Amino acid sequence: MxxxxxxxxxxxxxxxxxxxxxxxxxxxxxxxxxxxxxxxxxxxxxxxxxxxxxxxxxxxxxxxxxxxxxxxxxxxxxxxxxxxxxxxxxxxxxxxxxxxxxxxxxxxxxxxxxxxxxxxxxxxxxxxxxxxxxxxxxxxxxxxxxxxxxxxxxxxxxxxxxxxxxxxxxxxxxxxxxxxxxxxxxxxxxxxxxxxxxxxxxxxxxxxxxxxxxxxxxxxxxxxxxxxxxxxxxxxxxxxxxxxxxxxxxxxxxxxxxxxxxxxxSPTEDEKDEALKWLDTQEKGSVLYIAFGSMGNVITDAVVNLALGLEESGVPFLWVVKAPPGQTAEDILPEGFQARIQGRGFIETGWASQSRILFHPATGGFLSHCGWNSTLESLSAGVPMLTWPLSADQMQNARFLADVEKLGLPIGEGPPEEYFTTVKKEDITRAVKRLMISEEGKEIRKNSLRKKEVISETxxxxxxxxxxxxxxxxxxxxx
Known part of the structure; x- marks a missing residue:
């Protein structure tokens, strides 16, 4: 025309x-x-x-x-x-x-x-x-x-x-x-x-x-x-x-x-959802955000150990839980888990505004499948990552974060198919504490903030x- x-x-x-x-x-x-x-x-x-x-x-x-x-x-x-x-x-x-x-x-x-x-x-x-x-x-x-x-x-x-x-x-x-x-x-x-x-x-x-x-x-x-x-x-x-x-x-x-x-x-989001309101009550950099992308219930085999590991870590967390079709979060989480973590943990079972969560001052880490969009959002927010890759490009994305740029830590070692269902709650607890509490985690957070500045300039x-x-x-x- x-x-x-x-x-x-x-x-x-x-x-x-x-x-x-x-x-x-x-x-x-x-x-x-x-x-x-x-x-x-x-x-x-x-x-x-x-x-x-x-x-x-x-x-x-x-x-x-x-x-x-x-x-x-x-x-x-x-x-x-x-x-x-x-x-x-x-x-x-x-x-x-x-x-x-x-x-x-x-x-x-x-x-x-x-x-x-x-x-x-x-x-x-x-x-x-x-x-x-x-x-x-x-x-x-x-x-x-x-x-x-x-x-x-x-x-x-x-x-x-x-x-x-x-x-x-x-x-x-x-x-x-x-x-x-x-x-x-x-x-x-x-x-x-x-x-x-x-x-x-x-x-x-x-x-x-x-x-x-x-x-x-x-x-x-x-x-x-x-x-x-x-x-x-x-x-x-x-x-x-x-x-x-x-x-x-x-x-x-x-x-x-x-x-x-x-x-x-992004479309205008005038009102905060309950997850963001909960984040407002948490200390700066204290919360671990957990989400595994848009493709659904990809970690249900390991969800119990993940839940127990988070509970044992003592770290505040916001977890987007996607249950398999026909089930609810209560069906797949450990019995009594939600009651025990009330106040310290927030379970989101619906849609979550991931970019707003990652850019919230209270968010200090991101446990992720390392899809490329999620990785980019986390890097742009200066939030270090715990890597739990599942498929496609996610394994090399995780390797980039943990080994090449020192912007995150792995949940497990070796081929993902070997640790995917064998990871124990102790492994989760250890990884969460390394990222969120230890001196090593503080250095990784500094690296992440530097990468944020690089991306902002880019x-x-x-x-x-x-x-x-x-x-x-x-x-x-x-x-």
Whole structure:
């Protein structure tokens, strides 16, 4: 479509994954984009998340951004693993089929004033490069997990050739020796090895993108070096296989994209919920916050020992408890637990405003599954973490926190599948006290506060993320 001057208006097509962890950074990107003025955005997705975004738009959350929605994706096919219930390969294959009708329409409308001028898609939607090429527009895959997970996906052929499976490999206890991948072989995501064709496609197409967007920054990653390793992979690809000008792939770190000041926006929350009111009664830095992400009841096997360990630690805590379907928190917590911890502990069984909890002065630690969004929120708040990874990129996220940057402590040692159900209440108590009470914990808290300042400078005016976002928007809006 044309604007008032008769020029073609920029039209950005954004294809999203219908799961919370991947969808949230897209929402924050839209909050930034709303300040750019004369631009049309079409968000492709499905399910409750897209509905919620549409309602935010109706309420005026995105100013005058000309937004449209295409709800075409159904729920992802379930996978029988409560710790990792959605597999990228199977979900992407389903959504590729569901995309075909829109793809046909986009091709038919190619050349019209309202046709897309750029395409941003989740990294797992490698097949959207084909429609971008057909429309002759720039293509930007968006890496919403951590950079090291994306790097392992880009290095999938090497990992598969060397049989570096985190569970079944004879080398699983060895340290990783690939640039930008740290920790041990058992920290890798098994999915990258188990779906070789899918991840080979992700790697092949991503290394030929206009630019790869990362929810990270060089400063945030520090010594990890994963973004630099991706740059090296792209340079190796260019040297061995020179591509079209459109394929002069760039690394574009635009993170952290979060619902915190300077990193996007969030809907206005005028009233405090009961959890926040309870935090108001606690001493500064005294409370341990416990939550395991948006994917549900992932630690019920260990919930009793976690409860008893928290109780024995003597540390105040705020715990978001998600019971399995058909059960309540009372069903899975130890008998009499809630009565015994009344006043010192707060059990939240509904929705919790995680960013507001983490930024509350009373919050002094975060026991987490180490999903990337939760990790970024905690780092941005300067809150050190106790790491209890469960799946996907979480093992390397935890390794980054505990070993690379000294921003947290592990609940257990060794491969997660070996300590996940064997961790004892004594292990919980010991880890909680180390983080919240000991001198070691105080040093980790200082490190976390320093990282908070680094992130604040990165997203602030003149910082690398601030600059990268504006350079990206300049590219997207130039047609």
């Amino acid at each position: 044309a604007d008032e001057t008769g020029s073609r208006r920029p039209h950005i097509l954004i294809v999203t994954v219908a799961t919370p962890g991947h969808f949230a950074p897209i929402v924050q990107l839209l909050y930034h984009l709303r300040h750019q003025g004369n631009v049309t955005v079409t968000v492709v997705g499905g399910g409750p998340l897209l509905d919620q975004l549409s309602k935010l738009h109706e309420k005026g959350e995105f100013n005058d951004l000309d937004m449209h929605f295409e709800s075409i994706f159904g729920p992802p096919p379930p996978y029988p693993d409560p710790k990792f219930p959605v597999r990228a390969a199977t979900a992407s294959a389903q959504w590729e089929v569901e995309f075909q009708g829109l793809k046909k329409r986009l091709i038919e409308e190619k050349g019209s004033p309202s046709a897309p001028t750029a395409l941003i898609a989740d990294l797992f939607f490698w097949w959207t490069k084909e429609i971008a090429d057909e429309l002759e527009i720039p293509w930007y895959p968006f890496s919403t997990p951590s950079t090291w997970f994306t790097l392992s996906a880009l290095e999938c052929t090497t990992l598969q050739r060397r049989e570096l499976h985190p569970v079944h490999s004879a080398q699983k206890h060895e340290k990783l020796d690939l640039p930008g991948l740290f920790g041990y072989v058992y920290d890798l995501c098994a999915e990258v090895i188990e779906w070789p064709e899918f991840y080979a496609n992700v790697a092949h197409h991503s290394l030929r993108a206009t630019g790869i967007l990362f929810n990270s920054s060089f400063e945030l990653e520090g010594a990890a070096g994963s973004l630099s390793a991706v740059v090296q992979l792209i340079e190796q690809r260019k040297a061995s296989e020179p591509g079209k000008p459109l394929e002069n792939t760039k690394v574009i770190p635009i993170g952290p994209l979060l619902n915190i000041s300077g990193s996007g926006e 997203v602030g005016e003149g910082g690398s993320t601030y600059v990268a976002l504006r350079e990206l928007f300049n590219e997207l809006l130039t047609v």
